[in-house]
Amino acid sequence: xxxxxxxxxxxxxxxxxxxxxxxxxxxxxxxxxxxxxxxxxxxxxxxxxxxxxxxxxxxxxxxxxxxxxxxxxxxxxxxxxxxxxxxxxxxxxxxxxxxxxxxxxxxxxxxxxxxxxxxxxxxxxxxxxxxxxxxxxxxxxxxxxxxxxxxxxxxxxxxxxxxxxxxxxxxxxxxxxxxxxxxxxxxxxxxxxxxxxxxxxxxxxxxxxxxxxxxxxxxxxxxxxxxxxxxxxxxxxxxxxxxxxxxxxxxxxxxxxxxxxxxxxxxxxxxxxxxxxxxxxxxxxxxxxxxxxxxxxxxxxxxxxxxxxxxxxxxxxxxxxxxxxxxxxxxxxxxxxxxxxxxxxxxxxxxxxxxxxxxxxxxxxxxxxxxxxxxxxxxxxxxxxxxxxxxxxxxxxxxxxxxxxxxxxxxxxxxxxxxxxxxxxxxxxxxxxxxxxxxxxxxxxxxxxxxxxxxxxxxxxxxxxxxxxxxxxxxxxxxxxxxxxxxxxxxxxxxxxxxxxxxxxxxxxxxxxxxxxxxxxxxxxxxxxxxxxxxxxxxxxxxxxxxxxxxxxxxxxxxxxxxxxxxxxxxxxxxxxxxxxxxxxxxxxxxxxxxxxxxxxxxx
Ligand code: FES
Numbered sequence: 195x196x197x198x199x200x201x202x203x204x205x206x207x208x209x210x211x212x213x214x215x216x217x218x219x220x221x222x223x224x225x226x227x228x229x230x231x232x233x234x235x236x237x238x239x240x241x242x243x244x245x246x247x248x249x250x251x252x253x254x255x256x257x258x259x260x261x262x263x264x265x266x267x268x269x270x271x272x273x274x275x276x277x278x279x280x281x282x283x284x285x286x287x288x289x290x291x292x293x294x295x296x297x298x299x300x301x302x303x304x305x306x307x308x309x310x311x312x313x314x315x316x317x318x319x320x321x322x323x324x325x326x327x328x329x330x331x332x333x334x335x336x337x338x339x340x341x342x343x344x345x346x347x348x349x350x351x352x353x354x355x356x357x358x359x360x361x362x363x364x365x366x367x368x369x370x371x372x373x374x375x376x377x378x379x380x381x382x383x384x385x386x387x388x389x390x391x392x393x394x395x396x397x398x399x400x401x402x403x404x405x406x407x408x409x410x411x412x413x414x415x416x417x418x419x420x421x422x423x424x425x426x427x428x429x430x431x432x433x434x435x436x437x438x439x440x441x442x443x444x445x446x447x448x449x450x451x452x453x454x455x456x457x458x459x460x461x462x463x464x465x466x467x468x469x470x471x472x473x474x475x476x477x478x479x480x481x482x483x484x485x486x487x488x489x490x491x492x493x494x495x496x497x498x499x500x501x502x503x504x505x506x507x508x509x510x511x512x513x514x515x516x517x518x519x520x521x522x523x524x525x526x527x528x529x530x531x532x533x534x535x536x537x538x539x540x541x542x543x544x545x546x547x548x549x550x551x552x553x554x555x556x557x558x559x560x561x562x563x564x565x566x567x568x569x570x571x572x573x574x575x576x577x578x579x580x581x582x583x584x585x586x587x588x589x590x591x592x593x594x595x596x597x598x599x600x601x602x603x604x605x606x607x608x609x610x611x612x613x614x615x616x617x618x619x620x621x622x623x624x625x626x627x628x629x630x631x632x633x634x635x636x637x638x639x640x641x642x643x644x645x646x647x648x649x650x651x652x653x654x655x656x657x658x659x660x661x662x663x664x665x666x667x668x669x670x671x672x673x674x675x676x677x678x679x680x681x682x683x684x685x686x687x688x689x690x691x692x693x694x695x696x697x698x699x700x701x702x703x704x705x706x707x708x709x710x711x712x713x714x715x716x717x718x719x720x721x722x723x724x725x726x727x728x729x730x731x732x733x734x735x736x737x738x739x740x741x742x743x744x745x746x747x748x749x750x751x752x753x754x755x756x757x758x759x760x761x762x763x764x765x766x767x768x769x770x771x772x773x774x775x776x777x778x779x780x781x782x783x784x785x786x787x788x789x790x791x792x793x794x795x796x797x798x
Contacts, residue, residue, distance in 0.1 A: 234415030249280025294722030297750030530756025
């Protein structure tokens, strides 16, 4: 039986048709509706929330376990569980992601590989029968010409009295035009969670626009392992995931063109920086072997592909450069980030860390760079945390305990304050809020050094006792009594695993470089999460070494800045090649010291 579903999303609505009996998630997959399914639709995370009304299956026990009575009353359902039995209306929750688009980079000279020029060709005669291609190459001082340029050349030369404009990428003529064309390029950071595209004028280097969004592959799982599994397990999985990301980038291009007056045919080059899996999927290459030992990728990139080859809708002959990766788990986002921060030219001993679902890190010391990657898991991105959420509006991004305020002194109560992204009422905790909350809990003695939430009678400050509660039979600490947002014992354990993985990775790099922690002169934190975490809290819970607290510097979206630099400075290609040559990679899964440290760093 066919049914009709009205979907309200992104400020508009769409009418979808479906076979009765399928789940909402199956409907979204069939209709290619972008939707967040952090556990890959396996029904384990309880995050695929939306509002639904109409003929739906009754919530089963498992679905109920993820939702409060109030949420169920308001019509909230989980897309993985709720089945469509007849006509329905669905409404996606507001999704205002706060995505890091800014970043710092070292100064560099603007000198793109794409240039625009004007040429006057020689008029061929019977005595001098120059072919059009040879004529163009000689006038434009080029070595090659694209097929797209050749297709236009005969008519253009004769109509324009042998004068024309051309666009070259290095030694290759990409395009020929009767009028001087605008030339723009796109630099992209493809993160597992978010995607950012920067559009630049390639004649002036001016930033023309930024487009960003949550990665459209999110419906296939929150982390790279789920995405790889989707590529392997689903029929045509790789194609579906590639279409999701390339479709998103094409949407960015359309949106940029609408706002700027540029046309997609003016976009002559793109650069991409992403982790190794994201780059494989964008390039349409199988990431299957990244997930299992010995973790061999199809490619470590550092080359260009034609935009048309991967379905990217830019100028016909535009090329797309993929940043070089160092291994299956230290990708092009890290090399691009290191380029932006000048790690290849740095004299200081410097630690560069990008914390996401993986903690990817590099230590520059004495002219060499040693790198590794640790599986931090998605806890810092809000997954597997009871009240966890991404960095969206309403996420609690900072938590403070104020024992010194006058009112606290008067009545002996510790004041716990928090702030949310956008200053709106809280909906959950994002990674930075989670780290702050754990630091506060540690400072107040709510958790002991093993991470156990203490009993009320063990508390030093009895005023905290009302905040201790039980959720699903396990201890929890309430952060916001009004909304009930709290940290459960299981959440503490998830953070412990994540922070131990990062901290152990750092100690392994320090050991590999043969230095002490105190020898590190700067600690650069890249990525959206790194930009927002409170360094003191991260050090307090042992995520980062306390000695390095004064040396922490957030560098924002360094991967995006590196991709931009590659687009705007032709010397970047050589620098990336040299940077890769001085890097070595430590595979932590076969490194006994990592296991020792992992257990040790679990403590608070
Ligand atoms: S429960 Fe539906 S995506 Fe995890």
